[in-house]
Amino acid sequence: MYFDSHAHLDFSDFAADRGDVLARAWEAGLEGIVLVGSGDGDTSVREALRLAAADERLWATVGVHPHDASLGLKFEGSPTAPIPAPQRSLWEARRRRVLGRLSMQALHPKVVAIGEVGLDFHYDLSPREVQRVLFRDFVRLARRLRLPLVIHARDDHGEVARILTEESAGLTGGIIHCFTGEESLLRTGLDLGFAFGINGILTFPNAEKLRRSVRDVPLERLVLETDAPYLTPVPFRGRRNEPARVAEIAQALGKLRGLSAEEIGSVTSATVRRVLRLDAREAAPPGRIAYQVKEALYLNVTNRCTLACRFCLKRGGHLLGDIPLALRREPTPAEVLAAYREASGERYAEAVFCGVGEPLLRAEVVIEVGRKLRDEGQRVRVNTDGLASLVLGRDIVSELRGAVDTVSVSLNAPDVKSYARLCQPPDPQAAFDAMCDFIRRAAQEIPTVVATAVALPGVDLAACERLARSLGARFRARPFGEYRGFRPHQPNTGGSAEKGEE
Template sequence: MLFDTHTHLNADQFETDCAEVIERAKQEGVSRMVVVGFDRPTITRAMEIIEEYPEIYASIGWHPVDAIDMTEGDLNWIASLTKHPKVVALGEMGLDYHWDKSPAEVQKVVFRKQIQLARKLDLPIIIHNREATNDVLAILEEEGARDVGGIMHCFSADWEAAKRTLDLGFYLSFGGPVTFKNANETREVAKNVPLDRLLIETDCPYLSPHPYRGKRNEPARVKLVAEQLAELHQLSLEELAEITMRNANQLFRI
């Protein structure tokens, strides 16, 4: 049984066939999923999805690309929604230096506020990092994120960054890119991550694994990620599934 720890089933790309996508995932052995909300519309939709599907949980937060739009009212709203028993984490949050909609300094302030909220609520956090590894890790260290732990989602940095992330008590989650033909460094990092800190995800509808690269991703394809990690760690798919399921359940307290 597989646990896809990062989906965006709340994205517009699933508006017409979300139920079918979830059913296909079940048929491939995906028995649990987390849907991630990162702004007002996607958080609202995530809360609807977890009410409808017993096997789906939510993480809610504010994406760094849209940090400039977040208000104190938004933060208070997120905090109020965490009372729902199926909201198991805060995020995705973090830093994204690829897009320039939100200035870096604004992103950092919003990131710090969300870590502080997570510590207050005692919830793990899901981290988005794009081209900002050193700053992300520095803020996690400075804000005491070790106290709540969490996931470095869709990990793609080098082994030095992996070690700093592990030192914070975080899990490293791998998605479709670990299957890409040119992802030798990511595979080498994944191979060295301790099994008790390893998670799998799709980040669907994005980052579809090989041989579906470039197509809409969906939770059923987390199986391809699991197969790649099982091969790297010289385990059976069943063993890898059991390990990552246990890790996710422990982190999310399910």
């Protein structure tokens, strides 16, 4: 009935009784909670992702709160003063690392938005110059990843509205968090398709401007949020806030609109699902889940990927020959098994997790289905870019033990510079190091590990093989070729094979 679109349950405020807090939320009628992972460090985001992965009713966002836009650096002087060049250089280096990391974490299957991001000129805890730069960075990241935004704005509503307009944030939409009734932000948000987060402030005695504003905003453009542990509604002011309190906010909003709390909950929950595109994740997949390549049956479990390889099949569409691989939603383990069994009139040499995305972004599905297939005597391989441990924040290799017989890792280059040019990761050094570590760990845990590289002009295959063998893996050069009549487009790197050609 209710959906808390903004809570910080990853905070230490909930460390002692988080389970009880969630139990009270479900008892109060909540159907879902969005955990806002934001901060200059990695702890908040990783904890939000960990919690969201453990419960289907929890979702997460990733971003850097404007308070933390300094990225751990100390800046002296006025928040409006220009930043000295040496400090700006240090900050830029951190900015690149943080954006690279968050770009990868945003690919986690439970991430539904980029946020909370924006500007805060009330507390000015970070220089305004860096707040503005990061805000634009995150709007662009949201556009690139096609994710909605969660926007923080305080004492800077006109500038937030201007940046959202200039950066074409209408292409992403999202939620204006903690809306307090500002006319300029309301007009822009409505024009750009944003919803507005209503929280405990609505119950405060001095919030008459907000109450006047929300009487006239279309109800389908409002969502409920607690911002827990903050902004506890009356009559519980002074206590720690928690998601169960969203019922009090619904009651207050219903009183203003002449509706019951239940009716408010129904409409606002539908809006959260629409704005964050949760329902789209549950539409029927039109793309093929299982498809044959030579003697193997390939299993297509996601279209999301951690890289933007210049030679990827997706640059020419989502077809392998005449086989459609575009998924409107990601299949469940049961659907993957059903597709395998429907296609398995004959015994295949291997079942291979591989499509036009990175299968280990859905490690839980690969592991669950892989174990069941191996129990039935089917050999199992996973084709991967080797970045899942970096993206998901845990050692995926150890979890794969017993679920797969073979791991094939797309090495593709013998050094960071070549890897960056061909595969275009957000943070080339972090990605290359993580990929090499994944191969090294897999060689210790998995029966067969093969590192591969596409035979493209300019790729030093001998150097790739030396690197692969130094990491404990076999090596195979993948020809830029054809499969069952499929001839991929010619990229500007000189050619390649896509993952489905392994």
